Amino acid sequence: MTFGKGCHLHLIDGSAFIFRAYHALPPLTRKSDGLPIGAVSGFCNMLFRYVSDDHGADAPTHVAVIFDKGSHTFRNDMYDLYKANRDEMPEDLRPQIPLTRDATRAFNIACEEMEGYEADDIIATLACQARDLGGRVTIVSSDKDLMQLVGDGVEMLDAMKNRRIDVEGVEEKFGVKPDRVVDVQALAGDSVDNVPGAPGIGIKTAALLINEFGSLEELLDRAEEIKQPKRRETLIEKREQIELSKKLVQLDCNTPLEFTLDDLEIKEPDPDTLLSFLTEMEFRTLTKRIADTLHVEAPVIPDTNPAGANPAEEAPDWPAIDPSAYEHVQTMEALQVWIDRITARGYVAIDTETTSLNEMQAALVGISLAVTPGEACYIPLRHTEGGSDDLFSSESRAEGQLDPETVLTALKPILEDDAILKIGQNMKYDAKIFAQNGVRIAPIDDTMLMSYALNSGIHNHGMDTLSERYLSHQPIPIKELLGTGKSAITFDKVAIDKAVGYAAEDADITLRLWHIFKPQLHTARVTTVYETLERPLVPVLAQMERHGIQVDRDTLSRMSGKFAQKMAQLEDEIHTLAGRKFNVGSPKQLGEILFDEMSLEGGKKGKTGAYATGADVLEDLATEHELPARILDWRQLSKLKSTYTDALQDHIDPDTGRVHTSYVQTGASTGRLASTDPNLQNIPVRTEEGRRIREAFVAPEGQTLLSLDYSQIELRILAHIADIKQLKQAFADGLDIHAMTASEMFDVPLDEMTPEIRRRAKAINFGVIYGISGFGLARQLRIPRGDAQDFINRYFERFPGIKTYMDDTVAFAKEHGFVQTLFGRKIHTPEISAKGPRAGFARRAAINAPIQGTAADIIRRAMIRMPAAIEGLPCKMLLQVHDELLFEVESGAADKVITAARDVMEGAAKPAVHLDVPLVVDAGQGANWAEAH
Template structure:
């Protein structure tokens, strides 16, 4: 009978990989759990695939090793283990021990050496599988030992080592000694990569052979090799895995798992999906440890899709209505035919609420084609209207703005929206990239949702949700509501002790949801013919610009091809390479071309062409296609949960990036027009971030300048350049403006020098003089850096939190970037909070009397209203009063107003 393999798990390498690869998973008490989940899940899969008696999990022990004594600089460049990872290790060790797998940590050596010894001590004929992603382990491969990378699904045997590295497994340490290891700080031969090192070993047999024939290797690489002869033996010693350790006596046989301990840990960590595998023993439900942890997990049973019900009879619908009216909180979700709520027909409605320790989730199908097992839409809406429109009936949603707009299509105006899980996640950590329901389910519930593609298909095989049978739609749709309720149960308690975050969520973001929904619903009128004319003009100008570019280059080429531009600018014209892409190619980015334009016409022409192409493709040609045929208007989508600073963004179309400094860019804005009998009214906060800086820094000169209504850029010019106020000309003011805003954005002397076209030393002198005259600003910046380093985040004036984890990085570039972000974020974030509070106040004034007009756009620090001509003066007065009075700062808020028949006239 074949012997079970010995499986050796290099857990330390997987620990880091899981930590960086998985989302920021959190336990109910906010303990980070991503690394625990990743490693534990890998071990669970491994144990199922290889039911061997010998699965041995090996970790690096705390403290140094013999290699540190051999070479004190060994791993000296490695950053300290992140605190969020360090906090997970004790519980991960507990989990592994509870599974019954032997856990091995040996002081003074590395996990690699323990694994090397355990691999070598396996019984004759017993196969050994080393589970790792570490290339160093390839030196252990032989006929008995193979490597398995479970994250990539790759197995490596002797032939695989040869194929990947070009040398035999027993020569891997030699290869690593020659190439060195930047991560471990092991010195190698400068300039010798894996291919060069492998070629040497193939030619001379080993490292010793390479050293013996070093004089035969020519060129600079040969010189580098000969200069490295003294330390290469040490490098080999450091890269060689020990295989003859005297290990402490320990059993390497797995023992039965401790099911109750695993259940307790799963509850403690929030791994609810695994609870069904660790059932409570009869009579232990009231065990203190389990009860405490179940309480922390919300006391909810794991997700069970078999419990989901479809509501398909009038009696079931009436019974559901009673349940909803009795529930304290209901998660609400819609299924529709389209992503745009203006064109989306209802296909079904999902609801979830708590009954005892269960979440009840149901799906009400109303719009499935060719399916008789559903209710009539009008009957469902009429039945649910009293509950939907009851402001006392607390409702919860994921991206409620969409669902509410869908109901508006049917003249249903839901009330009682109390929380949105999308926004809860965003407020808790805006640095996370995704806050969609599927990501949140994995991050907070360790649960994999049914995906839309699994139900509706993708690509050519995709079908509309209305064509999905009710039986298939039920688990997908009901799960969305179920998961939404559970995520809120995880996230909302985290706000209890965070007054600032709770204030941002409940006083700013949640009230803004329906404000944005009304703005999206209103849309903005666009002059289609004007855009058509502009598109033709841009096309003509692009052709002329292209002809000039061909003449300047001495050949025709594709102005949209970075590769062809690189060849002409840097190979043919020999212009200097100022920056390289991540792939090592010369960069042709906008800032590079702007710098090169000083030396040659062609970079300037390419920039002009790109600018015109963007305007034509993104706006002049695209906007007419976005006009809704029913409303005759363009309806952008405002996104609350994208920018880390709290700024709103928009899509389809993106209105945040329309260039306004060129005549053609302003022509785009001129195409946004008011309806007949209406005007566009623009209100723009003046120098809002500088005013916030004055408030936060409490610098006496800044406070005085704003209090007296001075031109802040002219005042700065007078201070920095030691000029009398009347002597400040436009050039001095422009330079001072660059300094004012550059400091807010953390600009370096180099960046300021580039912007002003001056020497770096002069830029540094300007900045030094600025801080001499405005010492409060310098103090604020220094204090902010210190605070951010201590707590890992900064906050806006209203409590919005902006995380800067890289501020503790050992990488100077990353750390400096994080410091600049820490200084800028409170100002950008506070500006975002102010404009949002202004939108809420203005919307409330508009809702009092709908005839007053409507708010239609928000871009940067500007609000745009569409108001009837008869109410223009009243709207101007109200808008200015509301926006300037939205917060009480140490300096006055100032709002500039503009009116016009199109956006450019109003903005100007």
């Protein structure tokens, strides 16, 4: 087939694949001889995924992987500093480079490189040729240097985000059409490639200039016309450097290639060649997977090092995951066989299927079990059939099911047996379902929590993520069974034969993950974190969620009514002020009114091209005009109504009359909990109007709500970790910490302290916890940036331990790839050595994580100990809000509970950690949350 119209060439940027694979994976080595092969393994996985992906209308007819060769190219002859600031290639990556070529050839994909040219030039040449012949081109890369090629049938594909980049995408990035991208790059330069560009000009400014003058050449010729003196001088003086920069970024479409497009036609891989390469690399999982895909038998890879288990090694030698191999249990005899196997084994992976994600509403539909990888079963209990779409047709119980009560009675002894470990993924869910069926499941292990203890900050911990990452297997998507949107069905309507494969697969996957994670907990030294901070929290949270909190619907409904009235009034005022009607809730329309129609100052467009109309912007405008102030009022009411007084009513459970939130234990990388459906950790409190929403959270008749919260816990932890003498003393003396800071910084005696000075010190105290910057503090305090920087400098002078802590923490993160809390929780910081603005984010997150995380660990310890501490008292723990615990108690016992709970909370760090500062807990009580807080 000759390349031409109708053909579609895919060009894969090989180096990008390699580096992504290298950084995404732990340093795997080949078992037999220790050869580093992590990057090759990742590369093969990515390549395999890419070729087996259904690209739909963008499917390739021709494909090639393009690599860089050598480090000296014709660009170095023009400019010897080109790419001079690149880091050396990591030691363990270098030997893997030739193997990635072998891998590409093993997949029977064309693999091209050329001495003296960069991969980008080969890509450019091929793209030009293909385009000139009327074909389409997809460049698989997100490298901005390649964006100049886009257009005329050439597009890019960011394989990571699975996003295609077309002409518009390029314009978004560079502010100009692709054919002017090199002009912009020539001006802006590139610190990564060490392209000098024009000093002081970045992409934004460059795009502005190029769009004004049409081209770089025109701009340089007419540089005298530029108004800004500095910019004008730069362009005149640095002309040569800019022209050189353009040559450096301009890709060469005339690379002398020794092959033609026709050589790149897609070919099927030869199973023998491919499998022998994979076998040689000892990729057990991938070999099996690819053998399956090619419908040939997988070669056996000898286990050459059975004793010295390599924890980072790939999945062990298990049978492939095969949903059709699982057992459908439909007799008591068959169930008994499973019960016997479980009892003999001492552990079982378990998963429940239900009618709803909301555990309070969910009915148990079936149970799956696994004891050995590859062997799992599903016990359907409440599947229905018939029914269809007709409202009146009757649904009946499906065939092939055991009686739910009988099965639960048979399984209960196992589920509650202290000697049998129950393994699940997100066991809190299953524990709640079983609790509803009168079963108290224990003891447990939870693969989601293991993953969280091991890898917080690296990836999320859902089953799909874990399965793909650690088993290279994509589980059956639930939507294949249930459908999506309005037509989605519940699990009880799924045909049993389909349900078996899906449900048992989950148990199988969970069991495999458990086998992988269990030894890793020890080698990563997070067993204690998992066993003392994660696992024991599961039953505590399950209890709190099941109990819920009473919310008064009438109170909310009355508030909604009032808010609606006020909003209508405000809307009229706003329309009058604006001179026309518009949707007040649309930031886009509002921006146009404020900045285009009314021509107010300070309109700034964001990356989407819309004006920013956030509260900070509107507050600044409010001094000039009344409209922004009314908008702010309206927004506040709208938020309160839609998110709280309206939505909360929908969350009141019809059976219990209470609101049952769900805590996500693995939601926040720092160890904090997250609360969803509804989020009860962001109920308003800062404004008077908002705070009244808390009046709807009430105690039942004869009971009282108690709120206990840690006072300044993060600052106390900072004082301890950074070892700040003055702060520790102030906490020991029970002083006003912000006033103390202010006094120390601004040399004002405590008795002469003004609220303004104290306010500034408070902002700095919080800023420090967040990894302060002059810019951030300036914005917070609305003071000039220089002044803010002066404050910070003075703070560091007075409390030198803070600076040391920050520097040490960042250095630790750079060395180890994670930071730690006082209790050993690891928070990984994969971006810490990134380039550009991301580095700043990662740096601040690394500084904040040990502080926020230690506070999170402390309140978790308190929560875990709380049930025993309040046992026998007529009281329930209801909610956690990061540094606050909310209880419901029979009114007479309130003081007793406060004493008991406060003891637990104030002593929660001990005995594992002895803090140099006291932990202090404030308590309040009342008929509702507003009063208690």
